[in-house]
Amino acid sequence: MLGNTVARHGGPGRVAWIFATLLAALVLCGYLRTGLLLDDSFLLARASHRFGLEALDYALRTADHRIRLWVHPEPVAFEFFRPLSMLSLWIERRIWGPNIWGYHASNLVLHLANAWMLSRLAARCGLGEARALLGALAWALSIQVIPAAGWISGRTEVLWGTCALLSVHTLVRWRDGGGHAWFVASFVAATLAACAKESGLVAPLLALLVVRRAGSPPAASSATVVTPERVVLILLPPVVVMGVRLATIGMRLPPEPYLDVPHGFTSALWTAAKPGLYLGAGYLSLPLSHWGPLEWIHDHPWSLALLLPSALACTVALGRVVGRASLVLWLGWFVVALLPVMPIRPTSLYLYVPMMGLTMLIAAALEQRRNAAFAAWLVVTLIVGAGSHLFVQGFIARVWQRTETEVATVERWVRDRGATRLLTIDTPVWHYALPAAIELDSPDLRFETWFVNFKPRLDSVAASAVRWRTPLRLVITAPAGAFLQSTYERFLAFGGVPSDRGPTVEGPVDITIEGPRISPERLVVTFRDAAARDSTLIVRFGHDALRMVEPPPGVARPLAGAGVPSRETTAPGPTR
Numbered sequence: 001m002l003g004n005t006v007a008r009h010g011g012p013g014r015v016a017w018i019f020a021t022l023l024a025a026l027v028l029c030g031y032l033r034t035g036l037l038l039d040d041s042f043l044l045a046r047a048s049h050r051f052g053l054e055a056l057d058y059a060l061r062t063a064d065h066r067i068r069l070w071v072h073p074e075p076v077a078f079e080f081f082r083p084l085s086m087l088s089l090w091i092e093r094r095i096w097g098p099n100i101w102g103y104h105a106s107n108l109v110l111h112l113a114n115a116w117m118l119s120r121l122a123a124r125c126g127l128g129e130a131r132a133l134l135g136a137l138a139w140a141l142s143i144q145v146i147p148a149a150g151w152i153s154g155r156t157e158v159l160w161g162t163c164a165l166l167s168v169h170t171l172v173r174w175r176d177g178g179g180h181a182w183f184v185a186s187f188v189a190a191t192l193a194a195c196a197k198e199s200g201l202v203a204p205l206l207a208l209l210v211v212r213r214a215g216s217p218p219a220a221s222s223a224t225v226v227t228p229e230r231v232v233l234i235l236l237p238p239v240v241v242m243g244v245r246l247a248t249i250g251m252r253l254p255p256e257p258y259l260d261v262p263h264g265f266t267s268a269l270w271t272a273a274k275p276g277l278y279l280g281a282g283y284l285s286l287p288l289s290h291w292g293p294l295e296w297i298h299d300h301p302w303s304l305a306l307l308l309p310s311a312l313a314c315t316v317a318l319g320r321v322v323g324r325a326s327l328v329l330w331l332g333w334f335v336v337a338l339l340p341v342m343p344i345r346p347t348s349l350y351l352y353v354p355m356m357g358l359t360m361l362i363a364a365a366l367e368q369r370r371n372a373a374f375a376a377w378l379v380v381t382l383i384v385g386a387g388s389h390l391f392v393q394g395f396i397a398r399v400w401q402r403t404e405t406e407v408a409t410v411e412r413w414v415r416d417r418g419a420t421r422l423l424t425i426d427t428p429v430w431h432y433a434l435p436a437a438i439e440l441d442s443p444d445l446r447f448e449t450w451f452v453n454f455k456p457r458l459d460s461v462a463a464s465a466v467r468w469r470t471p472l473r474l475v476i477t478a479p480a481g482a483f484l485q486s487t488y489e490r491f492l493a494f495g496g497v498p499s500d501r502g503p504t505v506e507g508p509v510d511i512t513i514e515g516p517r518i519s520p521e522r523l524v525v526t527f528r529d530a531a532a533r534d535s536t537l538i539v540r541f542g543h544d545a546l547r548m549v550e551p552p553p554g555v556a557r558p559l560a561g562a563g564v565p566s567r568e569t570t571a572p573g574p575t576r
Contacts (some may be wrong), residue, residue: 013129020137024115027141027386028108030393032101035400039153041433042437044103045440047086047093067432068450070511070523071493079252081245084163085156098440103152110158110248111149115140117165122360124172125214125329127367135363138378139356142385143285145266146392157352161201163193163463164207170215171207171234175226181264184228187237194241198339199353201238203443206336208234211567213329258494260345266301274346278338280311282358285384288348295487321365321374330364333357345491399430404548406435410539412547414438414447419537421448421508424453425476425549426464426541429492447537450509452476452523453483454492455501455541463542468552474525475514481517508532532562 036044069074089103096102119136123129139145148154148161167189174182186207193200211226211256226234245251253259262268277297281288285306297303319327334357341350359381366374412420424434431437435449453464453476461481469475484490508528515521525535538549 013133016133017159021112024112024140025108026135027389028111028149030390031104031108033400034104034150034393034396034465035100035404036433036437037151037153037396037400037430038432040103040151040442041436043086043089043153044093045436046087048440048443049090066209067494068448069493070450070452071365076494079249080198081199081241081249082156083194083560084192085159086157088159089152093470103155104150107155107158108148110155110162111140111145114158114161114165117162117169118356118360121165121168122363125210125360126326127360127363131363131367132360134250134366134375134378135359138363138382138385139359141382142355142359143287143381143388144282144288144348144355145385146389148352150389150392150396151349154349154352156197157199160193160196160203161353161356163189163196163200164203167193167203168207168210171211174450175211183233187233190234191241195506199337199350201241202336203340204234204237206333209329209332209336213325213332239382239446249527258345259343259568261343269301269304270298272276273301273308275335275338276308276311277304277346278351278354278360279315280307280336281348282355283311283314285381287388288346288351294346298487308358318361318365319370321371322361325473326361326364326368330361333360342358387533388531391456399518403430403437406541407434407441409436409536409546411438411442413539414445414537415442416536417537419447420535421450421532421537423450423452423509423536423538424451424541425466425539427451427453428455428541431541432492450511452511452525453478454489463540466540469524471530471552472527474538474549476525478521478523480514483523484519488523509536 069076088106092103093105115136118139119132122132122135127135142519148157170182170189174180174186190200190203190207193203201284208226208231260271260274262271277288280286284307286293296308296481315331319331322330332356337354337357338350344350359378361376362377362381365371366378410422413419422435424431427434432454435447438445452529464479465477467475467477509532510528512524512526513520514524515524527536533551540547540549
């Protein structure tokens with residue numbers, strides 16, 4: 001039987017808590033200098049709306065920046081129902097303004113609060129203070145929490161985790177005789193968890209799991225028995241939130257490959273193996289990043305034959321040590337928290353809440369056996385995670401310095417040219433939200449943006465070749481043979497085989513393919529007329545510099561021959 005008492009902090013315990021808090025804060029504070037990344041600019045640009053219908057729409061639909069990619073004839077749009085997370089950013093926009101470190105600080109405070117609540121939950125479920133503290137610290141600094149804790153847009157994961165833990169604690173407090181106010185508090189917290197992110201819909205299931213498996217209350221009474229009627233009430237919040245979602249944005253799902261739909265045997269195998277992939281990554285501190293090794297694993301599914309047995313062996317070994325009750329509790333936490341993201345392409349971001357269960361499962365094994373191997377397991381998780389946090393902080397800080405310089409350069413070029421549209425070539429992945437990043441600094445600038453292709457690699461790669469075939473047609477030739485060669489590059493293109501339609505030029509800009517559709521060799525940008533071309537700023541990103549592609553000299557008829565080499569104006573790379 002799992003215990004249900006919480007020991008008070010003694011002198012050594014208080015020192016341990018202070019040390020753990022300082023260690024976690026010291027490791028994590030480097031994120032305060034990492035700036036904005038990917039979706040951050042989108043969210044903060046929309047959070048700039050004044051209170052009114054635009055702010056309400058921001059809360060209900062999350063994003064209105066539509067990304068124009070050459071793969072799709074229409075802009076790509078995402079709509080999520082995350083009003084609590086968006087409201088928190090809207091409020092902070094009024095507090096922090098342009099001070100990016102403030103948004104990171106809020107994430108880190110919430111993350112440390114989650115670690116504290118996790119340790120208290122583990123202690124309530126029978127772990128000693130030392131084991132609960134070590135497990136919570138190992139989770140707080142594990143490699144799997146990096147995307148959520150270090151990314152402003154990771155607020156959704158951190159916040160739904162906060163609300164879920166609050167819901168669990170308050171429901172257990174009600175069960176232990178705390179009064180009906182605690183039941184209401186659990187209901188409210190579960191509702192907020194579902195409003196922070198779609199994954200929060202399972203918060204009531206986590207609360208019920210803990211109540212059922214955390215031992216009997218000290219003085220059970222009819223007022224605190226979890227009857228079927230009360231179970232229905234506990235499960236009501238996700239039903240209500242889903243109803244509001246359906247009434248506002250409907251049941252629109254994200255496009256592939258975010259939605260990981262199996263096509264064929266290999267992809268079906270990949271889908272079936274995802275639970276084991278997550279489990280193995282959690283046990284072995286293996287990052288699930290689209291840069292690696294996730295892409296390599298996806299392209300070599302046979303590697304799962306090594307990872308999945310390791311995950312199964314770890315689970316069996318831990319289960320034999322902790323017993324059935326603890327295994328169901330902590331492994332059940334992992335499984336339940338992971339359920340909502342199973343249809344989505346894997347990434348460490350989604351392990352933020354599930355990883356709580358795995359670290360506490362190892363801590364529970366340490367509690368039962370006091371075996372040095374389990375202590376070493378948690379310490380290695382902590383050390384590998386801490387080192388990874390420091391590495392990621394340094395890398396993102398350097399990327400942010402370069403990004404600031406390049407955004408400022410593009411903004412200046414747009415303003416100087418009076419451009420009404422921006423077309424970017426070889427765009428680094430961290431410029432995914434380039435138009436929103438410019439809007440943050442210059443809300444008065446209004447222009448459309450076309451991303452011809454993304455460069456997913458983090459190291460130096462060859463640039464695409466650019467030539468004017470005619471005064472209105474720009475030909476972009478892929479380096480190393482073709483575009484869309486890697487899993488991650490196809491992921492950044494938001495899935496789907498490029499259209500085989502010919503040039504239509506119904507709008508001011510049309511992008512078509514020459515060569516094979518699956519791995520295109522050349523992309524042809526066709527402008528409707530000279531006015532559309534001249535009002536478009538064409539920018540090509542390079543490893544060492546940012547280049548503006550100038551229009552060719554005007555002629556009365558198409559040019560013959562191989563084409564006219566593009567003229568480029570170069571802005572040097574960042575010097576900071």
